[in-house]
Amino acid sequence: MDVNPGEFVGVIGPNGSGKSTLLKILGGVLTTNSGKLFFKGKDFLDYNRKQLARSITWIPQEHPMVFPFKVSEVVLMGRHPYLSAFTFEGDEDIEIARSAMEQTQTLQFAQRRFNEISGGEKQRVVIAGAIAQEPELMILDEPTSALDIKYQIQILNILKQLNQDKKVTVILAMHDLHLASKFCSRLV
Numbered sequence: 001m002d003v004n005p006g007e008f009v010g011v012i013g014p015n016g017s018g019k020s021t022l023l024k025i026l027g028g029v030l031t032t033n034s035g036k037l038f039f040k041g042k043d044f045l046d047y048n049r050k051q052l053a054r055s056i057t058w059i060p061q062e063h064p065m066v067f068p069f070k071v072s073e074v075v076l077m078g079r080h081p082y083l084s085a086f087t088f089e090g091d092e093d094i095e096i097a098r099s100a101m102e103q104t105q106t107l108q109f110a111q112r113r114f115n116e117i118s119g120g121e122k123q124r125v126v127i128a129g130a131i132a133q134e135p136e137l138m139i140l141d142e143p144t145s146a147l148d149i150k151y152q153i154q155i156l157n158i159l160k161q162l163n164q165d166k167k168v169t170v171i172l173a174m175h176d177l178h179l180a181s182k183f184c185s186r187l188v
Contacts, residue, residue: 001022001188003169004169005136005167005169006163006167006168006169007032007169007185007186008159008160008169008170008184009056009169009170009171009186009187010172010173010174010181010184010186010188011171011173011174011187012174013173014175015175019141019142020173021166022173023058023140023141023171023173024058026171027056027058027139028044028058032183039055039056040055040136043110053080053081053133054081055136055137056133056136056138056139057130057133057135057137057139058141059126059130060141061142063122063139064112065114066120068115069114070110070111071101071106071109071111071114071125072111074114074125074129075106075125075129076089076093076094076097076103076129076132078097078132078133079093079097079133083150093180096132096134097128098110099132100129100131101125103126103128103161104124104125105154106124106125106128120150120155121147122145122146124155124158125152127143127155127158127159135168137170138162138168138169138170138171138172139171139172140159140170140171140173141172141173142172142173142174142175143155143156143159143183144174144176145175152176157183159172159183172184
């Protein structure tokens with residue numbers, strides 16, 4: 001499978017068809033038993049974790065959060081690939097996170113606990129963290145699952161805007177063929 005920079009690719013298929021496994025391999029969460037994975041023409045294994053964390057963001061289907069982080073803290077986690085060990089976020093990082101929360105309409109609950117907000121709000125917060133990370137590639141596993149149609153379209157519009165305005169490459173798994181065909185430039 002080849003994905004060109006700036007594409008918005010939808011991975012579709014029924015439950016159990018391997019969509020999540022494929023995305024986990026593309027995001028570096030799982031390794032393959034055979035074959036090679038290339039990113040920007042270079043073997044994936046030749047990158048260090050920090051380089052990959054600055055370039056690729058992986059958003060899983062669910063977001064279990066054990067610790068009572070505030071929404072703003074979850075979004076600021078997107079800036080961690082740019083920090084040195086034992087350093088805190090600076091003014092620029094805080095501004096980038098604030099801008100990401102504005103873009104995803106999550107700034108109004110920045111001081112609330114992540115575990116206390118709705119599923120659609122959590123998904124927008126996690127996407128805000130991904131935006132704050134400033135990746136070249138976003139990989140999302142079922143970002144609209146279990147959401148009502150309003151939130152599905154809102155999240156897909158945010159991703160489409162990032163793809164068009166910032167040229168972020170987006171690869172996502174979806175069940176809804178109609179929505180996938182409306183937002184994605186290509187389906188696989």
